[in-house]
Structure formats: structure tokens, C-alpha cells
Amino acid sequence: MSLLDTKPLTGRVEEVGGPVFLADYEAGGGYVAARKAIGQMTPSEVIDEVKDSNLRGRGGAGFPTGTKWGFVPPGPSPDGGVKYLVCNGDEMEPGTFKDRWLISNNPHSLIEGMLIGAYAIGATKAYVFLRGEYFEPKAKLAKAIDEAQAAGYLGNGLFGTDFDLDLRIHSSGGRYICGEETALLNALEGKRAQPRNKPPFPPASGAWGRPTIVNNVETYCNVPSIIEKGADWYRDLGLTEDAGTKIYGVSGRVNKPGLWELPIGTTIREIIEEHADGMQDGYHLRGLLPGGASTDFLVEEHFDLAMDYGTIQAAGSRMGTGTMILMDDSICPVDMSRNLQHFFAQESCGFCTPCREGLPWIESLLLDIEEGRGQPGDLEILDQNAQYIGAPGNTFCLHATGAIEPLQSALKYFRDDFERHIVEGKCPYRTNGNA
Amino acid sequence: MSEAALIPALSPEEVAEIEAEISHLPDRQSAAIDALMIVQKHRGWVSDESLSAIASLIGMSTAELDGVATFYNLIYRQPVGRHVISMCDSVSCYVMGADGLAKDLEAKLGIRFGETTADERFTLLPIVCLGACDKAPTMQIDEDLIENVSADKLDDIFEKYA
Numbered sequence: 237m238s239l240l241d242t243k244p245l246t247g248r249v250e251e252v253g254g255p256v257f258l259a260d261y262e263a264g265g266g267y268v269a270a271r272k273a274i275g276q277m278t279p280s281e282v283i284d285e286v287k288d289s290n291l292r293g294r295g296g297a298g299f300p301t302g303t304k305w306g307f308v309p310p311g312p313s314p315d316g317g318v319k320y321l322v323c324n325g326d327e328m329e330p331g332t333f334k335d336r337w338l339i340s341n342n343p344h345s346l347i348e349g350m351l352i353g354a355y356a357i358g359a360t361k362a363y364v365f366l367r368g369e370y371f372e373p374k375a376k377l378a379k380a381i382d383e384a385q386a387a388g389y390l391g392n393g394l395f396g397t398d399f400d401l402d403l404r405i406h407s408s409g410g411r412y413i414c415g416e417e418t419a420l421l422n423a424l425e426g427k428r429a430q431p432r433n434k435p436p437f438p439p440a441s442g443a444w445g446r447p448t449i450v451n452n453v454e455t456y457c458n459v460p461s462i463i464e465k466g467a468d469w470y471r472d473l474g475l476t477e478d479a480g481t482k483i484y485g486v487s488g489r490v491n492k493p494g495l496w497e498l499p500i501g502t503t504i505r506e507i508i509e510e511h512a513d514g515m516q517d518g519y520h521l522r523g524l525l526p527g528g529a530s531t532d533f534l535v536e537e538h539f540d541l542a543m544d545y546g547t548i549q550a551a552g553s554r555m556g557t558g559t560m561i562l563m564d565d566s567i568c569p570v571d572m573s574r575n576l577q578h579f580f581a582q583e584s585c586g587f588c589t590p591c592r593e594g595l596p597w598i599e600s601l602l603l604d605i606e607e608g609r610g611q612p613g614d615l616e617i618l619d620q621n622a623q624y625i626g627a628p629g630n631t632f633c634l635h636a637t638g639a640i641e642p643l644q645s646a647l648k649y650f651r652d653d654f655e656r657h658i659v660e661g662k663c664p665y666r667t668n669g670n671a
Numbered sequence: 672m673s674e675a676a677l678i679p680a681l682s683p684e685e686v687a688e689i690e691a692e693i694s695h696l697p698d699r700q701s702a703a704i705d706a707l708m709i710v711q712k713h714r715g716w717v718s719d720e721s722l723s724a725i726a727s728l729i730g731m732s733t734a735e736l737d738g739v740a741t742f743y744n745l746i747y748r749q750p751v752g753r754h755v756i757s758m759c760d761s762v763s764c765y766v767m768g769a770d771g772l773a774k775d776l777e778a779k780l781g782i783r784f785g786e787t788t789a790d791e792r793f794t795l796l797p798i799v800c801l802g803a804c805d806k807a808p809t810m811q812i813d814e815d816l817i818e819n820v821s822a823d824k825l826d827d828i829f830e831k832y833a
Contacts, residue, residue, distance in 0.1 A: 328800060330761035331761070331762055331804050332800070333803055333804045333805060369798065371814040371815075371816075402695075408704075409708065409739075409746050410746075411743055411744060425700075426696075426702055426729075444697050444698075444701075485805065487763040487767075487804035488766050488767070489767070493804070493806070493807075495805065561804070564766070567766055572762065575761075575765045576762055579799065579800075
């Protein structure tokens with residue numbers, strides 16, 4: 237049994253002991269899936285296989301990948317125009333570090349996944365939208381693209397068919413909102429990355445007004461093994477209702493922070509205690525953001541829950557990117573909330589008033605409370621703002637909604653801490669040298 | 672005046688690189704961000720003169736292109752030092768003590784975030800999560816990611832950036 241049978245995303249990297257380039261990738265069965273999909277399957281058969289696999293988007297939203305691909309009008313466009321396939325490699329969700337790892341260590345699995353996706357929707361142009369700061373991942377991906385081109389896996393007439401694919405990297409100018417798929421498309425077009433009105437959704441009208449699919453790096457990396465080994469095998473990898481494996485990560489005061497590919501549905505406690513080797517001596521875990529900065533806090537009562545889409549949502553949060561950020565007992569929840577809101581306020585694109593004006597205002601109120609200037613009634617004001625700013629539909633995209641998720645849950649679970657700041661007129665914590 | 676003022680707002684090499692990007696895109700304006708990044712790669716930042724020259728090259732108004740340039744965190748519209756230190760201020764690094772480290776960094780360099788040292792060696796900027804959260808706190812100097820940063824390592828870290 238190969239490591240790839242249980243760890244389709246990272247198994248080959250583990251076997252090789254470092255970044256996997258073409259020779260190692262092919263020796264481990266690389267590009268067999270692309271050859272099978274493009275050479276032997278119809279596009280609709282590929283989409284059906286991905287639908288059957290129950291693969292859901294790994295960028296945070298969890299939308300079913302095959303269903304999304306099925307929204308693209310099949311066959312050649314009536315006007316002869318192109319369709320686009322885009323990879324969202326704009327990993328800027330604070331606390332998330334999985335796509336950097338995947339691109340740097342297994343770049344051909346991303347290329348192969350995109351190749352299969354492009355064939356499925358009939359795209360002939362593909363872009364990897366990559367964070368501008370990701371210099372090392374970019375160099376490795378560029379090397380892998382060159383290798384794939386030289387081997388005839390990218391370019392024209394692929395795998396003995398008339399299917400062509402041109403794959404290029406776009407380096408972002410850097411803004412969190414580029415991770416929102418329609419903002420990403422505006423950035424790709426050289427514009428300010430403001431989200432677009434929806435509908436139309438990108439599968440109907442995306443990059444340069446053409447049908448476009450945007451998926452996360454990890455999502456594409458899952459596709460080759462689904463095509464090679466089948467939807468049934470993939471579904472069986474998951475421990476719960478969700479399918480496949482997930483790259484989980486832990487950052488914070490644990491003994492071994494890091495990333496691990498595990499069956500989806502592994503419990504939070506197992507990830508922290510077995511894989512991250514538990515909390516460092518002298519630190520106690522109080523809460524965590526399960527999948528990036530824009531997810532609601534979870535606390536002790538949730539730690540035995542399975543990390544999958546449905547379970548974490550039922551607990552009032554989101555699995556998000558699956559890379560959790562731990563808040564230990566040395567960290568002040570008010571100050572951590574201020575740090576989070578600083579990020580969201582800064583990264584608001586500025587288009588909608590509640591987000592542009594509301595988030596900086598929340599940040600400044602949190603700073604007041606943290607520094608001992610809080611007033612009675614401030615928490616009720618924060619509650620109200622969380623409700624108004626966070627409600628989907630009050631803003632164009634979900635940036636403000638995401639910003640409010642950690643705030644509303646901090647106000648719920650750590651309310652005593654907020655109240656103490658106001659009553660005592662000072663912060664009772666001295667957090668990790670952040671005084 | 673600096674050397675940059677003596678060379679044209681866009682060099683032939685920059686124009687060639689921008690045209691190469693345009694050749695892969697459906698229209699010239701789509702190369703706006705690539706063009707800004709290309710000029711910044713050569714000059715360290717994007718001056719008003721370069722911005723206007725790029726705008727006419729790709730067929731956009733200067734104002735519209737400045738709207739694009741100022742939207743993005745990584746496009747500098749002011750001169751920067753020989754090396755740019757970008758320190759992560761997002762939550763995973765925060766949890767690992769980044770706010771305290773940021774103060775140490777300011778004290779060590781004698782500047783605040785957003786400023787450049789008098790010898791023009793370093794510009795200090797905050798940056799969003801660098802995606803290396805298991806090795807927090809992190810910073811980036813130019814194109815190098817630096818992990819597990821602590822105050823006592825700063826002298827060694829800075830040494831290679833003259």
C-alpha cells in the first residue's frame with residue numbers, strides 16, 4: 237500500500253522527502269489521471285466523477301466542486317470565445333499556510349488538477365492567481381510549469397487530442413479581498429479588486445466577461461486522485477459525511493505547530509493533542525479560530541467535534557481553511573479581537589459604507605476598551621454593530637460578515653473578559669510580550 | 672537629485688517586459704498591475720512620472736491607474752530603502768508575540784513603521800499574514816521569508832542586507 241492511498245495530497249512529498257518535481261511526480265503515478273481524463277473520458281464524465289466524489293471547495297466556503305464546474309455552459313462557446321480556469325492561490329486568510337506548502341512541495345499536483353478541470357469545462361486559458369509575497373512558491377511553480385510544457389503536458393494537442401491549455405502565473409499586488417472570487421477576477425483584469433455584483437456568477441460571466449471557474453489550490457490538488465482512483469475511494473477517505481482528506485494546520489502555543497493531511501472529520505482534539513503534540517508547558521488552551529481569522533471562536537465544549545463542514549457549522553462556526561489559530565490563556569481576548577479587526581478594517585476594499593466605516597470604528601472601540609477607556613454600554617454597541625455590519629446583504633460581499641464572525645463569538649464566549657476591562661479600567665492580561 | 676531622475680520614466684527594458692505581459696492578455700489595460708510591479712522591480716517604487724508613462728503605454732488615464740496602484744499593498748508610491756522589511760502583524764504572529772517584537776524592531780532601527788532609516792538601508796512596513804504561521808513570528812526582507820523571528824536574532828538577520 238502506497239502512502240498515496242491515504243494521503244493523496246502529501247503522500248508523494250513524504251515519500252520523496254522534499255519538493256516533488258516532474259521525474260518524482262511521474263514515478264509516483266503523476267499525470268496518469270490527466271491522461272485518463274483527457275484521453276479516455278468525456279468532459280461530462282469528468283464532471284460527474286468529481287460530483288460523485290463529493291469534493292467541496294477547500295478555500296473556505298465548501299461549495300461542491302463538481303456542481304460548480306457543471307454551471308459552465310458545456311461545449312465550445314457559440315461565439316467561439318475562450319473559457320478560463322483560474323486557481324485562487326491568493327492565500328491571505330490570517331493563520332492559513334497550507335497553499336504555500338502545497339504549491340512549494342507538490343506543484344505538479346496543482347497543474348494536473350487544473351489540467352483536468354480545464355478539460356472538464358472546456359477552458360483553454362488558465363491562470364494561477366498567486367500572492368505577490370509568495371516568491372519561493374512562485375519559483376517552484378514556474379519550474380514545474382516549464383517541466384510540464386517541455387513534457388507536452390501543457391500547450392497544444394495534449395495527450396494525443398486536440399485539447400490545448402495555456403497556463404500562466406499572475407502575481408497579485410496584494411490585498412486580502414482578492415481572495416473573493418469576483419474581486420480576484422477584477423484584479424486579474426488589472427483593476428482595483430472590488431467584488432462584483434452577483435449574478436452573473438463567474439461560471440456564466442467571469443474573467444473578461446467569459447465563463448470562468450475559480451477554485452482554491454487545495455481543491456485542484458485533490459482532483460487527480462479522484463480521477464485516477466475513483467469517487468468511491470475518495471468518499472471513503474473521509475471519517476464523516478464529508479469526503480477525502482483535509483490539510484489541517486495548527487498555529488499558536490503548541491509544542492509542534494504545523495500541517496498534516498488527515499481524513500476529513502478528524503477531531504479538533506486529535507489534531508491539537510496528537511499531531512501538534514499539545515499545548516506548551518504553562519499554557520492552557522481557551523479557544524480557537526478553526527479555519528482562519530474570519531471564522532467564529534470555538535471553545536472547550538467543542539474540542540471533541542469533527543473538523544468537517546457540517547459539524548463545525550452546526551457548532552456556530554466554519555471549518556474555513558482548516559488551519560486553526562489557538563488562543564491560550566496568556567492572550568487577552570479583547571486585544572486579540574482588536575488585532576483581528578485591525579486586519580479586516582485595513583483590508584476592506586472600501587466600496588460599501590458599513591464595512592469601510594464600521595470596521596475601523598469597531599477597531600477603535602476595541603482599542604479603547606483594551607487600554608482602559610471602555611464605558612458602560614460599549615459592549616451593547618459592539619453587539620449592535622456586529623449584528624448590523626455582519627448581516628449578509630448589508631454589504632456587497634462577505635468581507636464584513638467574515639470580520640464579524642470572530643468578534644461576535646468573542647463577545648459571546650469571553651464576555652467576562654470584556655466586562656472586566658471596562659469595570660477595572662485596564663487590561664488584566666499581559667499577553668506574550670505584547671504589552 | 673537621485674539617479675532615478677536622470678533616467679527616463681520608463682526604460683526600453685521595462686517597456687519590453689510590459690509588452691511581453693500584454694501579449695498574453697486580451698487587452699492592454701489588463702497589464703496594469705503587472706506593469707506597475709515591473710517598474711517597481713527595476714526602481715524600487717513607482718514615481719508619478721513612471722505612473723504617467725505606464726498609463727499612456729497601456730491606454731489608461733493616470734488617475735485611473737493611480738487608483739489601481741494605491742489599492743494594492745505591495746505597490747509603493749513613495750521611495751523605499753535598499754531593503755524592505757515587511758513584518759507580519761496578523762493573528763498567528765500576534766499570538767506568538769509579534770506586537771512586542773514590532774516595538775523591538777522599531778527601537779533597533781530607530782524608525783516607526785512606514786519609515787525609512789536615515790542611511791536608506793531599510794524601510795519598515797507591516798504586512799498581512801505571510802502564510803508561514805507554524806513558524807511565527809515571521810517577516811519578509813525583500814524576497815526572503817524569515818521564520819521564528821525573535822529580538823535577539825535581529826542583528827544576525829540584518830547582517831546580509833547591506
